[in-house]
Amino acid sequence: MVVQIALILAVVVQFIAFGITISLITKTRFNIAWISISVGFLLMALRRVMELIATFSSQAEQSTSHVSSWIAVVISIAMLLAAVYIRKIFLLLDHLQKLREKNETRLLSAVISTEEKERKHFAKELHDGLGPVLSAAKMALSAMDKKELGKFNSQIVTKTEHSINNAIVTTREISNHLNPQVLERYGIEKAINTFLKNIISKDSPEFVLKSNMGELRFNHHFEVIIYRIACELINNTLKYANAKKAVLTIAATADVVHFQYEDDGIGFDQENTEWKGMGLTNIKSRVKSLNGTIDINSQPLHGVAVDIKFPQDKTQILTTQP
Ligand SMILES: Nc1ncnc2c1ncn2[C@@H]1O[C@H](COP(=O)(O)OP(=O)(O)OP(=O)(O)O)[C@@H](O)[C@H]1O
Ligand SMILES: [Mg+2]
The missing domain is CATH 1.20.5 (Single alpha-helices involved in coiled-coils or other helix-helix interfaces)
Structure with a gap:
């Protein structure tokens, strides 16, 4: 009796699953995956029905066991087919996601x-x-x-x-x-140094620029982005931080340009700060437009630290002055 109830429950559940997978057939491009799963569930339900009938007579049990084994083989094949196509669905989703990100980056740029x-x-x-x-x-x-x-x-x-x-x-x-002329003529290092020299503020913190760029030139788009980011971070320090010192480090290697900025000011609560301004959001967009990564860290009373990495293929070091 208990076996029969279990079998009836299994049949009901498998029919419900069959109904759900049938309804998914038109939802994706790879409908063969859902057709295979539907067939699998249908055959499973059929097998359970046969097992249920067999519980009532031992003669029926003997004649159904052979058929049941072959149904099991078909179910396995249907499920294998479904697995192959579901894998394709995931690969397609992955591909679409990458395409979306690429388009977003292109648009931002x-x-x-x-x-x-x-x-x-x-x-x-x-x-x-x-x-x-x-x-x-x-x-x-x-x-x-x-x-x-x-x-x-x-x-x-x-x-x-x-x-x-x-x-x-x-x-x-x-x-x-x-349109900073110094940037256009002499590059990032000189342009940032000039920007720092022009700061006229009584309570200005000590700004330190460490850079291995010297007179290295990069493509103009990249130089402008780095310059704007540096200016925004420096302005934020001047406006909010009440800091004693801020350090900007730019290190260009063969693979990446690593941009780090730190001030020792009052910092801010990243969770609860109302982001009314556009400064930090714009910085993120600029970094994203060059496929870079950005990490902003700040806590009240612990200053601000910003870590940005740009892949070299986007920066294109030019050895000569443009
Ligand atoms: N160096 C910093 N020290 C302390 N708080 C900061 C610092 N930088 C940013 N903040 C906080 O983060 C908020 C967001 O900064 P963001 O640059 O995005 O906007 P904003 O400077 O207020 O406006 P905008 O940049 O558009 O002129 C600021 O309002 C400020 O509260
Ligand atoms: Mg700002």
């Missing part, structure tokens, strides 16, 4: 380089468009004979000259920030 092109264009417009207009205004004012103007008007002209001078400097600074 395109967005970042379009952004850089726009910055360059804007910088050029400012430098070549607004710059000469301001210089012309400055020259016209300096050509004025101030003695003729009287004290009051002369003061106004002097103040205007001063404002135009400020506007010229600011235009140059904005243009240079959008």
Whole structure:
């Protein structure tokens, strides 16, 4: 009796499994996998039904055992076929995932380089468009004979000259920030050093740049990415860290460019910080666009440590100046 109940339960479960696998046939490209499993479950249920009948008569038991063995062989073949095709499904999923990641990287790369092109264009417009207009205004004012103007008007002209001078400097600074000339001419190390030299802040921490790059040049896209990342991390240290010291290490080897940044400031809680800004998110996108890896570590009162690795095939060291 117990054996019969178990067999009936097995038949019911196998029919349910059969129904589920039948419904999956149209869901994937490799429907043969689900057809094989369905056939397997159907035959299993059939075998159990035969076993159930055999429990009622010993004569039936003898005649069914032969058929049952062959059904078992067919079930095994169906399951083997299913396993082969399910493996194919997983390989396909893996392939799709890699394709998706590759497309994502390509898209990011395109967005970042379009952004850089726009910055360059804007910088050029400012430098070549607004710059000469301001210089012309400055020259016209300096050509004025101030003695003729009287004290009051002369003061106004002097103040205007001063404002135009400020506007010229600011235009140059904005243009240079959008498209750093030092970076284009002399490479990463010099550009970061220049950025550090231009920091005017009373409470600025000591910044140390350790790099084996010297005058090594890389492809422009990569240089811009490294430069922007360094600037953002340095700016964050200045804005939030209240640090005494920050160290930036860039080591270029044959295989990777290893970029490490550390400050000893107040740090932040990575779990609970509200990421309102775009800085760190942009850094991650920039790294991803070059197939790099990034690890950001920070805890309150324990500073910030950022570790980035770029594969060499994306950085393309150029031995000569571009
Ligand atoms: N060096 C640091 N020391 C302490 N806290 C930091 C540091 N860097 C980042 N943070 C914290 O992480 C948050 C996110 O930084 P992120 O650079 O993404 O944005 P943001 O600097 O606030 O804005 P944005 O970069 O867009 O101007 C910051 O608001 C700050 O709370
Ligand atoms: Mg920031």
